[in-house]
Amino acid sequence: MQKYSTLSLVRNAISHHNGWQKAWRNPDLKSEYDAVVVGGGGHGLATAYYLAKEHGYxxxxxxxxxxxxGGNTGRNTTIVRSNYLFPQSAKFYNFSLNLYENMSQELDFNIMLRQAGLLTLLHSRHDLEVMRRNINAMHMNGIDSDWVTPDEVAHIAPGINMSEDARFPIVGGILQKRGGVARHDGVAWGYARAGDALGVDIIQMCAVTGFDIKNGEVVGVQTAKGHIKTKKVAIAVAGHSSVLAEMAGFRLPVSSMALQACVSEPLKPVFDAAIMSPATGIYISQSDKGELVMGGALDAYPSYAQRGNINTLEHIISGVIELFPCFSRIKLMRQWAGIVDIVHDSSPIIGHTPVKGMYINCGFGTGGFKATPAGGWTLAYTLANDRPHKMNEDFSLKRFETGAFIDEMGAAGIAH
Ligand SMILES: Cc1cc2nc3c(=O)[nH]c(=O)nc-3n(C[C@H](O)[C@H](O)[C@H](O)COP(=O)(O)OP(=O)(O)OC[C@H]3O[C@@H](n4cnc5c(N)ncnc54)[C@H](O)[C@@H]3O)c2cc1C
Structure with missing residues (x-):
């Protein structure tokens, strides 16, 4: 991996980066690979990196x-946390957060992890009672989570409407101090550069168009740039998982939906923590640039249109202004959407598919950025060993036959 001295940085700045070494190669597609990963989002890139690093591929x-x-990885609102309810999820997402905490060092790439806390607001007696149970479950699973009084909420989130007459009065909160945000592009680029350095070929602008399957076993991948022979395929395409599954001849229990987010003009620092409000259905954080980063719930119906509907955007904005009336005159700068794949128990699918040699990572829905390292790590393990790791065995497709669902909707209210 190339290191840059101060002198080389100055030289490159003056020469408009002429001769600046690319962070990863731009190789030609080979006709045969030991493993092909479909999807160059965070999960696919992490899978390839861990295949090379941990399993010698x-x-x-x-x-x-x-x-x-360019998919959800670069469109998400970058919240990382591990305050999930069930033991399987707690273990998985905490492993992911641990990997995040060492990622900048491991990949030698600054992913700008800022663990300034994730505050979930409680708005009613019902919220307090449910969260009391959840917080105990989190503590039993070894996840840090603290009660926060209304005064402490006001301190963490200056400007928030603490009036008892608010439509959704704030009666307290829970805080995961290890939660926070990380730079989404940095995570993708870090994995790409480190994977490339271990020999991974990254082929961009090349859609997978089909699979060759013989006697129930994958033997090849058809792409826009040619045909590849391979006996191992990992699929990590988030909102397009059912499209790829259809190419391979099986169906997935997922729906593809638009999820929106938006940012304001940059402001001076207001708060450090990311804030979620299940009752108003919105969440908000402030980026390092100063923009307020805001999001909410899914659009109302399945779609592949990466735009999102105006009524959902209006809902996000009215929720933000309900919580922070002082933001009502701030300009909205950008709005966008990504297509996420929703599973009805709000837990991912990581494991075997009905096709031998083909493995999948999908169903992270609105909250898979935080799972990027663990999703890649466990998919790589499953592919290399042809069996799931303990951490992902309960997240397989089998649960849709056995009914052993891991229903995570409750843990933080909003599943980002
Ligand atoms: C607005 C928004 C906010 C979000 N906020 C958060 C958050 O705060 N915290 C959090 O944890 N999660 C969040 N998420 C969810 C998170 O972004 C996703 O779960 C996660 O990024 C999925 O990563 P991925 O690598 O699986 O998918 P992606 O990043 O979507 O990558 C999949 C890739 O597959 C490629 N692809 C598709 N079809 C093909 C094909 N036929 N051939 C080749 N390639 C193909 C796509 O081009 C894409 O680049 C949010 C999502 C959105 C949209």
């Missing part, structure tokens, strides 16, 4: 239809 390709991180 030397001949791996990541095939991406667009550009790296």
């Amino acid at each position: 030397k001949n791996v390709a990541v095939i991406e239809a667009g550009w790296l991180g």
Whole structure:
């Protein structure tokens, strides 16, 4: 991996980066790979990196239809946390947060992790009672989570409407201090550069168009740039999982929905923590640039249109102004959406598919950025060993036959 001295930084700045070494190569597609990862979002890139690093795979390709991180990875609101309810999720997401905490060092790439806390607001006696149970469950699972009084909420979130007459009065909160935000592009680029350095071929602008399957076993991948022979395929395409599954001849229990977010003009620092409000259905954080980053619930119906509907945007904005009336005159700068894949128990699917040699990571819905390292790590393990790791065995497709669902909707109210 290239290191830059101060002198080389100055030289490159003056020469308009002429001769600046690319962070990853732009290789030609080979006709055969030991493993092919479909999808160059965070999960696909992490899978390829861990295949090379942890399992010694030397001949791996990541095939991406667009550009790296151009899907949900580059569209999300960057919240990381591990305050989930059930033991399986707590273990999985905490492992992910641990990997995040060491990621900048491991990948030698600053992912700008800011663990300034994740505050979930409580708005009613009912919220207090439910969260009391949840917080005990989190403590039993070893997840840090603290009660926060209304005064402490006002201190963490200056400007928040603490009036008892508010439509959704704030009666307290829970705080995961290890929660926070990380730079989404940095995570994709860090994994891409580190994977490339281990020999992973990253092929961009190359859609997968089909699979070759013989006697129930994958033997090849068809792409826009040619055909690949391979016996191992990992699929990590988030909102397009059912499209890829259809190409391979099976169905997935997921729906594809638009999820929106928006940012304001930059402001001076207001608060450090990310704030979620299940009752108003919104969440908000402030980026390092100063923009307020805001989001809410899913659009109302399945769609592949990466735009989102105006009524959902209005709902987000009215929720933000309900909580922070002082933000009502701030300009909204940008709005966008990503297509996320929703599973009805709000837990991911990571494991085998009905096709031998083909594995999938999907169903993270509105909250898979925080799972990027663990999603990649467990998918790589499952592919390399042809069996799930303890951490992802309960997240397989089998639960849709056995009914052993892991229903996580309750843990933080909003599932980001
Ligand atoms: C607005 C919004 C806010 C969010 N906020 C948060 C948050 O705060 N915290 C959190 O944890 N999560 C959040 N999420 C969810 C999170 O972004 C996703 O769960 C996560 O990024 C999924 O990563 P991925 O790598 O699986 O998918 P993606 O990043 O979507 O990557 C999949 C890639 O597959 C490619 N692809 C698709 N079809 C093909 C094909 N045929 N051939 C080749 N490539 C293909 C796509 O081009 C895409 O680049 C949010 C999502 C959105 C949309």
